[in-house]
Structures are given as C-alpha cells and as structure tokens.
Amino acid sequence: MAAPTSIFSVMTGLAIETGAINLGQGFPDEDGPAAILDAAAQAMRDGHNQYAPPKGVPALREAVAAHQSRSYGLSLDPETEVQVTFGATEALAAALLALVDHGDEVIALDPTYDSYRPIVERAGGSLRPIVLEPPAWRVTEESVLQALNPRTRILLLNSPHNPTGRVLDRSELELLAALCIEHDLIAITDEVYEHLVFDGEHVPLASLPGMRERTLTVSSIGKTYALTGWKIGWISGPSELVAQVHAIKQFLTFSGGTPLQHAAAVALDLPDADIRAAADVLAGKRDRLATGLQAAGLDVLPSAGTYFLNADVSPVAGDTNATELCLRLPHDAGVVAIPIAAFRANPGGPARSIVRFAFCKRDEVLDEACERLAAWGARQR
Numbered sequence: 001m002a003a004p005t006s007i008f009s010v011m012t013g014l015a016i017e018t019g020a021i022n023l024g025q026g027f028p029d030e031d032g033p034a035a036i037l038d039a040a041a042q043a044m045r046d047g048h049n050q051y052a053p054p055k056g057v058p059a060l061r062e063a064v065a066a067h068q069s070r071s072y073g074l075s076l077d078p079e080t081e082v083q084v085t086f087g088a089t090e091a092l093a094a095a096l097l098a099l100v101d102h103g104d105e106v107i108a109l110d111p112t113y114d115s116y117r118p119i120v121e122r123a124g125g126s127l128r129p130i131v132l133e134p135p136a137w138r139v140t141e142e143s144v145l146q147a148l149n150p151r152t153r154i155l156l157l158n159s160p161h162n163p164t165g166r167v168l169d170r171s172e173l174e175l176l177a178a179l180c181i182e183h184d185l186i187a188i189t190d191e192v193y194e195h196l197v198f199d200g201e202h203v204p205l206a207s208l209p210g211m212r213e214r215t216l217t218v219s220s221i222g223k224t225y226a227l228t229g230w231k232i233g234w235i236s237g238p239s240e241l242v243a244q245v246h247a248i249k250q251f252l253t254f255s256g257g258t259p260l261q262h263a264a265a266v267a268l269d270l271p272d273a274d275i276r277a278a279a280d281v282l283a284g285k286r287d288r289l290a291t292g293l294q295a296a297g298l299d300v301l302p303s304a305g306t307y308f309l310n311a312d313v314s315p316v317a318g319d320t321n322a323t324e325l326c327l328r329l330p331h332d333a334g335v336v337a338i339p340i341a342a343f344r345a346n347p348g349g350p351a352r353s354i355v356r357f358a359f360c361k362r363d364e365v366l367d368e369a370c371e372r373l374a375a376w377g378a379r380q381r
C-alpha cells in the first residue's frame with residue numbers, strides 16, 4: 001500500500017528550493033520560552049539521557065494530570081490514565097492502530113488533518129468526512145448524520161481545528177457528544193491547539209457529560225510552547241483505553257525524548273498567564289496577516305484559533321484551482337501557502353479557491369509576505 005507524501009513536506013520542499021517565504025507548514029520562526037529550553041539542558045546535564053519509562057517520566061504524567069484538572073476540571077490518575085508519546089502524531093497513530101479494526105469506520109471533520117486518513121486506512125478502516133463548508137465551517141446534525149453509519153466506531157475530532165481556525169462551540173460539541181453516546185462511539189480528540197484560542201473558549205469533548213469514559217484526549221507541547229521539533233505529546237483517558245494505546249505505542253517507539261519529557265513537565269507548570277500572553281501575541285499576528293492579505297485583495301475568512309488563517313484567492317486570481325495556484329505561488333509571488341483542497345476528501349466545491357496561511361512568524365516576515373502577495377496581485381489585474 002503506497003503512502004501519500006505529506007503536503008507539508010512538499011510545500012516546505014518548495015520553499016527551500018525557491019527561497020520563498022514559508023507560510024505553508026505551521027511552525028514558528030522563534031523558539032518557545034527560555035525557561036523550557038534551560039530545563040531541557042539541565043535535564044541532560046542531570047543525567048536524564050536514557051530510555052524513559054514506557055508510560056513516560058512520572059513528572060510529565062503528573063504535570064499532564066495537573067494541567068487537565070486545573071484547565072478543565074478533568075481528573076486523571078497519572079499512573080494509569082496518561083501515556084506520553086512522540087508528539088500528538090504518535091498518540092493519534094497508536095490510538096487508531098489500537099482501536100480501529102478491519103471494516104471499521106472513523107468519522108472526522110473535513111477539512112481533515114493530513115495524518116488521520118493514512119493511519120485509519122493502515123489499520124484496515126476507512127475515514128468518512130463530516131463535511132464543513134466555508135465561510136462558517138460549522139458542524140451540523142446533517143453533516144454528521146451523512147458521515148455516520150452502522151460501521152462507525154470512532155469520532156476523531158480536532159478542535160481548535162486545523163486548517164480552518166474554527167474553535168467548535170458548546171452546541172456543536174453537545175451535538176457530537178449526544179451522537180457518540182447514542183451510537184456508542186469512542187472519541188479521540190486532537191487538542192494540540194488548545195491554548196491557541198483567540199475568540200471563544202476551548203472545551204474538551206471529554207468534559208461533557210457522559211464523554212469522559214469514552215474519550216481519549218490528545219495534546220502536545222509543540223504548538224502551545226512554540227517547540228514543534230520537540231515532539232513530546234500525551235494521550236489521556238480511561239485506563240482501559242490508555243492501556244490499549246500503550247500496547248501499540250511500546251512497539252512503535254517504546255520510549256524516548258527523556259530530557260525533553262522533563263522539560264515538558266516544567267512547561268506545563270508555567271503560569272497560565274504566560275500561556276495567555278503568548279496566545280495574545282499570536283492573535284496580533286493573525287490580525288496583522290489578515291490586514292495584509294486583505295490589502296493584497298484576498299478575501300480573508302475568520303480564524304478563532306490555531307496558527308492558521310484562510311483566504312479566498314478568487315478576488316485576485318479569478319475562479320481558480322488553489323492547488324495549482326499554490327504550486328505556482330512560490331515561483332510567481334515568493335510565498336508558500338497550502339490549498340485547503342489538500343485537506344479535503346473531495347477537493348472540489350466552494351473551498352477549492354481557499355488557501356491556508358500560517359501566521360506563527362515574525363512580524364517582518366508576515367509584512368514581507370503580504371507585500372509580495374500585493375505585488376503579485378497587482379500583476380494579475
């Protein structure tokens with residue numbers, strides 16, 4: 001079975017090849033807090049350099065449990081209900097490989113993060129889209145019912161949502177929770193952007209009545225602390241489900257990243273005000289990019305969270321296929337962005353001219369990208 005090439009590798013490859021500004025793959029161009037970097041260096045000097053316990057170092061499991069309790073009122077036993085992983089990616093892969101059997105179906109918001117489908121299919125299942133439509137990208141009862149059928153076993157939910165920047169509201173979460181309970185689904189929730197919310201509030205699905213016992217919650221250090229290359233993540237939930245994830249994870253990577261796990265524990269214990277301040281800076285960047293893209297003639301869609309902002313390029317480029325446009329843009333405009341179609345089961349439809357831009361970059365980089373896009377836009381007229 002041939003695996004697809006990650007769109008992020010393709011687009012970052014193009015940025016390197018052309019020297020274009022990379023607003024494609026979502027990674028910050030400044031490192032996270034010095035206190036976390038120092039904690040990693042200290043952990044190495046303190047001799048935390050061999051295999052970690054397979055569940056993860058106790059300090060990090062305890063920090064995850066404390067974080068879930070403090071942030072959302074979710075209580076977890078760090079011994080049996082938390083598993084540390086190599087980023088959210090491994091947590092999601094291990095959970096899907098553990099829980100999806102041949103013929104099972106998994107429902108997920110579409111646009112869909114790129115790692116979900118290959119893993120579901122590798123496990124012998126299939127992914128059914130809960131189709132969200134622009135500009136609101138809302139979950140409706142109709143969209144979920146279209147995806148559900150008697151073979152559905154799992155809801156794989158991502159909120160705050162990459163790539164749309166939507167933060168699902170309580171009524172959408174209640175609808176999903178009710179359907180999970182009615183159809184006896186397990187929920188796996190990808191909450192890597194949980195602290196990067198600018199408008200509204202992040203509510204974990206596990207915190208809704210009846211959901212804790214059927215939900216595995218995934219997050220990681222990468223986005224919140226601007227340390228995407230560290231790949232320290234975690235998954236938490238009822239002990240029977242976490243044990244199944246552990247059984248798979250031990251033979252994927254066993255354990256590792258020991259000093260970074262220690263530093264991640266320090267990160268999770270940083271004051272909430274520091275995390276809020278970092279999100280406020282990011283909200284300023286979102287606004288800066290939105291203003292610049294609008295000035296370049298693009299039609300900017302709202303983004304309530306994540307690293308990402310979407311814009312419709314058709315006011316500048318006409319009725320266009322954004323996938324082709326994004327392959328030309330690095331050469332034509334000196335900017336890399338990612339077409340929403342890359343995250344769609346059906347790449348046509350009203351989202352075909354929408355493009356995702358990452359705003360987790362220095363202000364001068366965002367300004368330069370917008371100037372280049374404005375110059376490119378002027379050449380289209």
Ligand code: PMP
Nearest residue numbers: 087088089113162190220222233
């Ligand atoms: N889920 C989503 C929605 C993401 O955007 C990303 C990107 N990092 C991941 C999972 C992967 O997270 P990690 O880097 O911790 O593996």
Ligand code: GLN
Nearest residue numbers: 008009024025026027162
């Ligand atoms: N999450 C990042 C994005 O959406 C990419 C992570 C990756 O390259 N796998 O841009």
